[in-house]
Amino acid sequence: MGDFAEALTAALRLIVTLDAGLVEIIALSLQVTVTAVVIACLIGVPLGGFLAIGRAPGRRALIVLVNAFMGLPPVVVGLAVYLLLSASGPFGVLDLLYTPTAMIIAQTIIVTPIIAALTRQALADMSLEYDELLRSMRASRLQIAATLLWDARPSLATAALAGLGRALAEVGAVMIVGGNINHATRTMTTAIALETSRGALSMAMALGLILISLTIAINAGLLSLRGALGRGVVA
Amino acid sequence: MKSAARRAAAYALGLALCAASAARAEERGVLLQSTTSTQNSGLYEAILPIFTDTTGIPVRVVAVGTGQALKNAANCDADVVLVHAEQAERDFVAAGYGLARHPVMANDFVLIGPRSDPASVGAAPDLNTALSRLAEGAAPFVSRGDDSGTHKKERALWTRIGVMPDPRGGWYREVGAGMGAALNIAVGMRGYILSDRSTWISFGNKADHTILYDGDPALLNEYGVIQVSPAHCPSVNAQGAAEFIAWLLSPAGQAAIEDFRVAGQPLFMGAAR
Numbered sequence: 001m002g003d004f005a006e007a008l009t010a011a012l013r014l015i016v017t018l019d020a021g022l023v024e025i026i027a028l029s030l031q032v033t034v035t036a037v038v039i040a041c042l043i044g045v046p047l048g049g050f051l052a053i054g055r056a057p058g059r060r061a062l063i064v065l066v067n068a069f070m071g072l073p074p075v076v077v078g079l080a081v082y083l084l085l086s087a088s089g090p091f092g093v094l095d096l097l098y099t100p101t102a103m104i105i106a107q108t109i110i111v112t113p114i115i116a117a118l119t120r121q122a123l124a125d126m127s128l129e130y131d132e133l134l135r136s137m138r139a140s141r142l143q144i145a146a147t148l149l150w151d152a153r154p155s156l157a158t159a160a161l162a163g164l165g166r167a168l169a170e171v172g173a174v175m176i177v178g179g180n181i182n183h184a185t186r187t188m189t190t191a192i193a194l195e196t197s198r199g200a201l202s203m204a205m206a207l208g209l210i211l212i213s214l215t216i217a218i219n220a221g222l223l224s225l226r227g228a229l230g231r232g233v234v235a
Numbered sequence: 236m237k238s239a240a241r242r243a244a245a246y247a248l249g250l251a252l253c254a255a256s257a258a259r260a261e262e263r264g265v266l267l268q269s270t271t272s273t274q275n276s277g278l279y280e281a282i283l284p285i286f287t288d289t290t291g292i293p294v295r296v297v298a299v300g301t302g303q304a305l306k307n308a309a310n311c312d313a314d315v316v317l318v319h320a321e322q323a324e325r326d327f328v329a330a331g332y333g334l335a336r337h338p339v340m341a342n343d344f345v346l347i348g349p350r351s352d353p354a355s356v357g358a359a360p361d362l363n364t365a366l367s368r369l370a371e372g373a374a375p376f377v378s379r380g381d382d383s384g385t386h387k388k389e390r391a392l393w394t395r396i397g398v399m400p401d402p403r404g405g406w407y408r409e410v411g412a413g414m415g416a417a418l419n420i421a422v423g424m425r426g427y428i429l430s431d432r433s434t435w436i437s438f439g440n441k442a443d444h445t446i447l448y449d450g451d452p453a454l455l456n457e458y459g460v461i462q463v464s465p466a467h468c469p470s471v472n473a474q475g476a477a478e479f480i481a482w483l484l485s486p487a488g489q490a491a492i493e494d495f496r497v498a499g500q501p502l503f504m505g506a507a508r
Contacts, residue, residue, distance in 0.1 A: 086307075086310045086311070086312050087310060087311030087312050087468060087470050088309075088310040088311050088312075088468075089310070092311070092470070093470075095263075095470070097312055098266065098295065098297060098312070179295070179297035180297070180298070181295045181296060181297060182279075182280070182295075182296065184295055194274075194275075196415070196416065196419065197271065197275055197412075197413050197414070197415030197416045197419070198275050198277075198415050198437070198438065198439060199415055199418060199419060199438040199439035199440030199441070200439040200440075201419075201439065201440050
């Protein structure tokens, strides 16, 4: 238990003194993951809506694919993005490797299937309920999708939170495409991996405790925000 | 006519992009691919600010195993590599990926194990005996298993005594991890491991482990520095890379390396010649 006590003390000291290094890596972690989740929502929500309501050939196969890709291994995504962005890869000329942008690209790929699959599931469940009503109103598919998406707000928020959690906790992809460069691409998770490999286990654990607290704070914040905006919609 | 014009336009665009990326290379400073052993020791945090203060050139470090560092550099994702596997470095230069290899610093490898020393490595009269005793399998031996410089050295040592360790044999465990992560595993398994001295000295989770064998000339660990060839990789920051290497090899750079200490102990000797 000594290690945990030491980790807790170290964590508190880092937070209370507003350690500059800590603030820097938290800011980068949030910048990367929040941007990735926003982009993933912009792609994933319409995609999920299409998968739930649309009637294109191959839709079923696409649903299977999106559901399966919720479990994309981050290290494989990282490797693929590395090969694409490498100076000798097809997009090397963009000079994005080892930048936060590269990390955002990798995390967007990881998070989008989660948002799309959870959106689709929420809408599919809801459309069973609303189907008859909407049909009787002769609503178009687009209108149906829009109505369902609006009413599914709480589920969509949960989907976004699931994506955010996955992105904040992810280390395999950002390590490869970001390179864990001090003052440039070091995030909470890559810093934890580095401190662990230095054998500085209580410092690593302290950062871990801070990361977990941060995740809890974000969830609590969004939950209360949702309560304020939800106008009676029950999650 | 039309296609010729299009080709010319594509060519111009390509040139512009290349020029833009070369210009960006200058701004972004020097990208160094290096090893986990050097990063874990804290060396770069000590010496890089000195270089940046004198030249204004920032250096970004990506720390991976020697194998991956050379591979990334061959992909043009580096301006400079600083690694420790002489043969692989010479192959890298011979393949046209790098300009020249310069010895930059050195320390040595050490055999680490539990204080209780079940394989009696500490009492071995020479390195070969120490290795043979490990190969008897009284305790686990943790191998990096990641094609890093340390892993290459370790395999060379086994070859030297004519042993081919079998990863399925029980005592030889290939963990596929960086130096510090592998040390954590060795400590957890109460096993033996080959480490560079600098990572071990600065390692924070030694528990009941200690250096049991060191001092053989075969355990020398020399680091080389190589500039990635601008002919092979037009996008590299050649000027920054050349300045950085010149500084590392200069008396000032060598002094910065030797002045770096952890717990009062120097970790690297300058090796420029």
